[in-house]
Each structure stands twice: as structure tokens, then as C-alpha cells.
Amino acid sequence: MKEMKRGCFLVTTLLLLLGCVPWHVTADSKDGEDDQDIPGAALPPLKLGNSICALKADGGECKAIYTRYYFNIQTRQCEMFEYGGCHGNKNNFLTLEECQEMCVVSEFPVKKTRGRFGKEKPNFCFMEQDPGICRGYFSRYFYNKESQQCEKFKYGGCLGNQNNFKALEECQIACQDNTNSLQLDQHAEHPIIMNNSSPVAKPSEFPRLLVVQEGTRNSWEETGLSHQVFLMVFCTCTHIYFLRLGDG
Structure with missing residues (x-):
């Protein structure tokens, strides 16, 4: 009889202890996600002067051979290709300079146009x-x-x-x-002064909402910790109870 009671006690203790395992697994997985490094881009974001510059080189359907230029988004520069003489697309320029002027974007544009009130504007x-x-x-x-x-x-x-x-x-x-x-x-x-009778949203309301959400998240974490403590105390008390029962 005592052996059966001790066997039941061991099974119960193991089941209760297993209830603590998911909390630690979840915490470890969160830490692992935070430690992951996000690889940076090898090149800066591509800037184009026009959407047509993203089109692939298209020689068209005709059989002539004309030297033309197109913008290659892979190499990020204007390159030569052979054009058949008809159809194709708009990523097709007669000269290298024309292609560069349309598609290659400078970080600091030099050409500026003077506006109506004397202000110089980039092209x-x-x-x-x-x-x-x-x-x-x-x-x-x-x-x-x-x-x-x-x-x-x-x-x-x-x-x-x-x-x-x-x-x-x-x-x-x-x-x-x-x-x-x-x-x-x-x-x-000189901002417009609102009438005191008109309802005005207080700017502090939105940050308060954020504080409440943060506190709610922390309360869930504290609940998980208290759950673990409760299970450990319960297991200890159960252990002592069965030991005394077995000795009696």
C-alpha cells in the first residue's frame, strides 16, 4: 500500500513539474529572437530618375542593328545594347548622356531652376x-x-x-x-485660440494608453512567475504530506 502511494506521489510530482517547462522554453525562444542579427543591405537603396529605367533591355521585333543605351538596374549604370529598329520599350536612348540624364540620380543635384520668387529649385x-x-x-x-x-x-x-x-x-x-x-x-x-467650450483632446491621453499597455504586458510576465512559485510550493507540500502519510 505504501509503495502504491509513493508511486502516485512521484507521478503527480512529475506532472506538476512539467507544467513549469513551457514558461522557460518560451522565455528562451524570446531571447533567441532578440539576439538574431539582421543582415544589412550590400548596396544603398536604388534611386531612379524615372520608372522606365527599371525596364529590361528590349531589342524589339525588327532585324536591324542599331546601337542604343539602356539603364541596367543590376549594375546601376547605363550600358550599350543592340536595337532592332521597332517596338521595344522606353528604356532605350540614342546616347549615353541621354540615358544618364534620365536615369542616373545624383545624391546632390547640381542643376537647379530659379522659381517665381527667386528660390532655386532642384530639377x-x-x-x-x-x-x-x-x-x-x-x-x-x-x-x-x-x-x-x-x-x-x-x-x-x-x-x-x-x-x-x-x-x-x-x-x-x-x-x-x-x-x-x-x-x-x-x-x-500665431496659432488659432480655440474656444474653451469646444472639446479639445488632451495630448497626454495617448501616452497614458501606452503606459497602460506596457503595465498589462508586465502583469502577464509577473503572473507567469507567480504560477511557477505556486507549483513549486504545492509540490513541496505534497511531498511532505505523502512522506508523513507513508511513515504513519
């Missing part, structure tokens, strides 16, 4: 909006040379041209005339 400010060839849906800003304002458009996520800014302020600083930016500065210096 990319006068490019048309270009969503690129990908199918993403990102909000970006471009300078509209017709309205002379920075406007929002949807960007596909790759390629396009340099008339593409993540923030409205970046577009205004690079391309918009000084008079428009001056109006924005004056508006910032």
Missing part, C-alpha cells in the same frame, strides 16, 4: 508624380509645378522618381517657394 521638383511600378499604397508628397504646391499622392513602394517625399515639410523645404513656407511659419507663430 526633380519639376518631374511629374510617379507612383512607380510596384503595387503598394503609401502616402507620399510631390511638388506640383502647375499649382506650385506640395500635394499628396499614393506611391507604389519602389522606383518612381525623386519628386517623392515622406513628409509634407520635406517637400516644402526642397521645392516650394519661400512665400508659402513663410505663411506656414506665421501660422505656427
